[in-house]
Amino acid sequence: MRNPSLKYSLIADAYEKIEDTTKRLEMTDHLVKLLKDTPKDVIDKVVYLTQGKLYPDFVGIEIGIAEKLAIRAVARATGYREKEIEEDLRKTGDLGETAQKFSEKRTQVSFFPKPLTVERVYETLDKMAKSTGAGSVDLKLSFLAGLLSDASPKEAKYIIRTVTGSLRLGIADMTVLDALAIAFGGGKETREYLERAYNISSDLGRVTKTVAEKGIESIKRFVVSLGEPIRPMLAERLGSPAEILEKLGGKCIAEYKYDGERIQTHKKGDQITLFSRRLEDITKQYPDGGELIRKHVKAKEAIIEAECVAVDPDTGEMKPFQELMHRRRKYGVKKAMEEYPVSLFMFDALYVDGKDLTLEPYPVRRQHLEKIIEQTDHVKVAEYIITDDPEELERFFEKAVENGCEGLVCKSVNEDSVYQAGARGWLWIKYKRDYKSEMTDTVDLVVVGAFHGRGKRAGTYGALLLAAYDPDEDVFKTVTKCGTGFTDEDLKKLPKMMEKYRIPHRHPRVISTIEADVWFEPIVVIEAIGAEITLSPIHTCAMDIIRKDSGLAIRFPRFTGNYRLDKSA
DNA sequence: TCTGGCTGCCC
DNA sequence: ATTCTGC
């Protein structure tokens, strides 16, 4: 028996072709060819690498290298200085490209490098992921530099991009599923089975290996299982009750959108497992949450979704998200539990006592949910109404906001309102105040700095550093970076527009702890919007006024598209 | 022993 | 998280 191995160069070639087109069908074709050419014993690894990971999310093993450390590895492998690498990265906006370029002109070349195999690449990255403790950073860098030294320039490009988690091919999970359907499923019409298997297993590598080795019939036998996280259903967004009701067929169930952390809870007898939205196992972070499930879910087995919210231990009032974040910890859990106890607001039941509910309509799932939850102070079913009246919806929204929620999630009550991973089909719709600028105050802020863009933003700015004017001190204090809301046209014009205000160092009247790539005279004003103001450890606006050593920042900042050239200082 | 840079993951 | 864009 031969032991077939796949040269990494074949992957790099396929990636290059995929990257070269913007047409999804062509990308899929290239991926199909790669998957067909891949020996089945490594096909899961090829898929994980293409997802930019080594394991499915719920395994929780990360490489632990991102841009800064990767720069050091590239320098080490090519014999150039970090400064030179950084300088080139500024131009390319892609460390992979930079690695490719420096690999081509590197001084020392290994004489007879063995061709890289997928196994070698994967195993090296895996060793990096598993290195911990003193000296581990250096060890990781040695592993990576070694890999790069034996790689062709093109391979180096994709290894670097894989490690830093931005492959930028234009393909992700959904395209992989299409490719699997074509390559192994027997045609695109089998895509739905593959997608279903992925949604309930959350493991694209396993789905791939299964269909490649055992065929589509095995894929159809995937079932919802306790302990295996289900990919979460997400919501689209709209800005008015009328639009929402129209989209949902005139009627919906509207629920409070609590400002906490989404948790998928699995109960198997007394054994509880908690998964975050990205399917990390967070059981250990919430012993109290687990206990609430154990005690108040009156079913032997269940998968229930809930929003976990920090509450004031004295008043029972809900606390802001920022405070809940102190619970995302590994150490001092007991103390944090006392300081920030949590309540669970349940909103879905995906599995109850042997019955998979994911294909049932939402009202049915909700009925099951209410039947098995014993509601207490800390365990509640999410507050809701069922309505077909836009005004009632608006009133309920106001009430939600008054009660400390972000807004509403409005959900379809139709027959087809199954549990559908992702935000597809508009079955769930978010309604938040800041989706309409007339409902939230916009702010005019001064552009004081900028950051070089990456990927498709190469050569322009990725984000601007924005500041508020402080008339008392006659200075500009930062409140946020802002990198979304710009059209391609905005971005193309920005460097030219800002050029004449460009200065080599921070302006003396700009107060900032953040080091921008480019500084400007504080003159140009733009309009931005956000969801709310948060306390900030880094932004200098209102520093020490509300709280010692805290400034103010904007949560979810974005450019509205309006330049305030008239207002320019 | 402390601190700051970096990373990953919540939103 | 929000936003934009090619298909």
Place this chain on the structure above:
DNA sequence: GCAGAATGGGCAGCCAGA
């Protein structure tokens, strides 16, 4: 409308170096 790729604030954990 989907899928993907840009980008945000801010927290804790980890490790290197002062």
